[in-house]
Amino acid sequence: MKLWEPVEIKREKEYHWRIGNVRIWCTRTDGEWMLAWEHGEDEEAESEVATTLHPKPEHLTWERYVCDKKTDNLQLVPVLQDRAVVVSSDITLKILPDSKALFFVGIPVWARVHIGTQKDAALAEIPTQILSNTWFGDPTTGELCYSLQSRAGMDIKHIPLSPHKAVCPVLLVNSSTGKLDFQKLNIHVEHLRVYAGTNRLWTNEVSIRFYGEDQPGQVEFSNKAPSFEKPLTLLTEERIPTSQSILKKSFGILRHFTNF
């Protein structure tokens, strides 16, 4: 995926990227790099890789970075959000007892800007799409998350190809005796890696097992690359490493939200 490959930045020239609904400008002199970015309304605009055709608008201000490293390259690396993402489905889906369902959720990534390669220090992390804040759980003990509206399709062919979205395979297993109302799902993306396929970004698989409303769900983050596309290259590690299995309440059943 060309968007996430290193780009040579020539001195005194202004480069421009368009990813998701963000536009990024970059320029450099000797030892000094400058970045500016702006979020627009056109969410699904086609991505553009480092062109010199779009000069920076006057109203934007540059952020300046001093760097002694002798390199001409700049690389954007896709990373996932720094806190959990609550995925809301527009239609409530009911999973029957002893049934499981695999969903694909497209999560808009952040672009981490590195001078040189991704092993070098990062200049900034820029969301490719601004997600609204949301609260998951009780008002006194819950957690602040990002909110994402998604159809959570069950067929990967129906997930649009977006270079700025990482597809997260989520396996929901209903091990309880009742129906599982899947309305909101809290995905701790800080524990997910990003892989690059030919046309898509992927994350490792998340499997969530539901044992009942009064029992915590079991969440597992796979250690392997997803098997839906091959070959996949690991682009970024998870922000917060996790043990293979963690227990967390992950289901946002309506009752949790109407208690106040």
Added chain:
Amino acid sequence: MLEIFSAGFEKVLSPDSLMIALRVAIVLAAGFILLKIMNFSVGRVTKKRFSQQTAMLVKKGIFYIGAFIILVSVLRQLGFKLTALLGAAGIAGIAIGFAAQTSVSNIISGLFLISEKPFAVGDVIKVGGTMGIILSIDLLSVKIRTFDNLYVRIPNEQLIKTEVTNITRFPIRRMNIDVSVSYKDDLAKVKDLLLDIAKKNPYCLDNPEPFFIIKEFGNHGIELLLGAWFSKTDYVQLKNSLMEEIKNRFDEQGIEIPFPHISVYAGSRTEPFPIQAVKTPD
């Protein structure tokens, strides 16, 4: 006279006195060095594991206990008897207590505040008309820094007696924005517009959902309330962006934000009074 002085001087410089002075100096130096080391080590551990408030309390507790032990050790070196000293301290305590009732009241209030924990260091509180961030909670008073960078000392007794609002106790809050629209505006359209503004604002939480209510038919327009939930750290960003967006969208949609004015009606809704300029006769 000179003899008395020289005798006293000799007594002070006697080997026994010098030995006592040396022992006192060693106890003081070693005690305070030990206390400093302990405070530093405990401070490092508590800083990582406990809240700022607990860390401060533990450090102060260690300091006061350590200082008391050093004082008692020094007095013993000087030949004072501990039992007599404690008895005297009790009598002195009663006398001081009567003389300094306000201070004692503040100390007791401080102990209640520490045990009840209505707030902690770093919280934003509002007491009367003063709002600020808590810098420290001490035995006599609580020190806060206001947002315009003033240092305010509030006696503990006052905090026990009056209403204190802890603004940052819970992680999320609701911002209430009062909006007025004129009587001619479509309320359903205004409601949709306000909720849409809240929904599109990234600082406004999707859940709990924004809240809308028609408050009353006021003197100058219809009073509405938009309640937007937000993370406690996003207060300024949300307030500014919401207010700006409401003004812009109302202007776009031709919705009037009424200001205090008086309209005179003749029984029913009428056209404005016709005014005609006439030429006055010379």
